[in-house]
Every structure is written in C-alpha cells, then in structure tokens.
Amino acid sequence: MTERNRPVGDREDRMDHQQAKDKFSDYYEDSLDMQQRAAIEAHFGSCSECRAEYEAFKETLRGLSGLHQLAQPIELSKKVARRIHRRSAGRFFGDRAETRFSFEWLSLVVILILLVVVFVVTTSEKRVITPLLPPVSADAGVSSVDGSSTDDLLRHDDQ
Amino acid sequence: MSKRERRLIRRLQERDEAAFREMVREHEQQVFNLVFRMLGNREEAEDLAQDVFVTVFKSIDRFREESRLSTWIYRIAVNHCKNRYKYLARRNYHGSASFDDVEAREGTERDGPAIALQAQISAPDRILEGKRLEQALQRAIAELDEDQRVVIVLRDVEGLTYQEICAITDLAEGTVKSRLHRARMALKERLEREQ
C-alpha cells in the first residue's frame, strides 16, 4: 500500500499519549493538517485519559479568554500627565497646558470687548464734540494730524 | 497604519500634549489589562501602566513606523513588566499574596463582569465559581516562568495574533507557539492540582 492511500487510523498514523498531548494547542487552534487531525481524533476515540485532559485544556483556555472580559475600567491620562510634569521638572503638562485653550479664547474676547468699548467711546465723543467746534474745522484737522488728542480739543473748548 | 494614526504619531513627536492625552485614553485599558494580568496586583499594575506611558512620551521619537503604535506600546509594557519582576523578586514580593483583593473587590461591584467568565463554565453556583476560577487562574499565571507568562497573557487573555506577539517579543513564531503550548499545559496542571 502506498503512503498516499494508506487509511487514516492505520498503525503508523496512530499517536501515543505524549504525541497527542503535544498537539493539543494545534488542535485547539485548528492548525493541524487533515491527517494529523484525524490521528488525534482517533486517539481521543480510544483514549479517555487524553480526551479528559483535552477537555481540561479547553476549559483552561476558555477561562483565560474570560479574564479579558473581567477587565477593570481604568483612567490614567491625568495621572500620567502629572507624573510627566513632575519628572520633567515642570516642562510638560503644567497646569496652564490644560487651560491654555480657554485662556487664549478669554484673552481674545477681552481684547475684542476693549476694542468695541474704545470705538464706541471715541465715536460718541466725536458726535458730542463736533457742534462745539469752531465753524472752521481746518484747525481740528491740523491738530489731529500733528497728534493732538480729542482731550486737547475738549480742554481748548472749556477755556 | 491608518492616516489618523500617522497624524497622531506626528503630533506625539511634536510633544503635543492633547495628542498624548488622546493616545493614553485610547490605550490605557489594554495596557492596564496586560500588566494587571502579568503582575496580579492592581496597585502595582496601575503604577506600572503609568510608567509605560511616561516611556512612550519620552521615546516616541524612536518609534519606527514598521509596526502599529499599539504593538510598540505593548512592547514597552512587556519590557516594563520584566523589569518590575526583577525588582519585585529582589524585594521578595509574591504576586499571589495580593490575590485576596480580587475576592474582596468582586464581592461588591464586580458581580456583573464575573458573569462573563461564568458563562464559560458549567458549575451550579456560577458567580462564585467564576470568582474562584479567576483567582485560581491569576495565581497559576503568577507561578509560570516569566517568558511563558508573557506569551500566554498576550495570546490567551488579550487575544493578540501570532504576528503581533512575534513583533512584541522579538521571537520567531515557532518559539512563541512551543512556549505557549508549554505554558498552557503548565497552567492546566496547576489548575487541576488546585481542584
């Protein structure tokens, strides 16, 4: 009989206990070729000891994959940031780092508000001042060019 | 590697703190699970997991984009665990001494997840049996030698592929498989002895 058509379960294909045990992982992961799989199954069929041992092996692996599902929730990012801050002597993850975003926006908002206030104040002052100015506005034009402020104009009018 | 991951790595290399926080949030659970199962103690694991991310922050410039970022982080985590074993061995620390806290913890808030493990076994008092099994497994893992512990946690607890495990451990696939098989058999025998 040739190697090719020798039936599975023939004497030479039989596994002893140790050979069967050595193949537990491959059998479990389904990575045996057909012939080896048939041989280990034939061994299980005739050996209750190895069959029971393989059952225990499978239980162990199922238990291990169950450990993954038992993971405890964890939150590390703040603690890690503090640790890096400490170890880098404050170079990274300073308190400002966390608030930088809001601080920048706050500064921008404050600057915008100031600009609006200045704009409103200066335009309303002009509106009040204009009728009080002398009829010839050239003076005002000249004074503003050479840097005189509205305050100067106001003081001049008061006198 | 995805475009998003590549962008994240660039930002990490520029020491972008927001990117770093994002990366920690993305990987903290996996890293913690891995080191917790390797060390068997929550406090030690939490401390070590933080050190892993400190190392990621410090050495991100050395990250070659040949593997996924998660694989590289796992690699750092495994190296940290090995160093911690040595340190704890010098201090005569026995991981199993701390497993009692598993029971205390589970007795309160963790009945829900314990059922997940329970679904895998067929004892009548499922939850209690699940807790016992978790403790027994954790104790048995702690008794394995360090190299076996690494492969069994990566493969059978965390469910990583052989390709990833080879990249993390720098071992050939054949070595990983034979080491894993010995670890599984040893673990099975330890559990049988306990029962």
Ligand SMILES: [Zn+2]
């Ligand atoms: Zn047998």
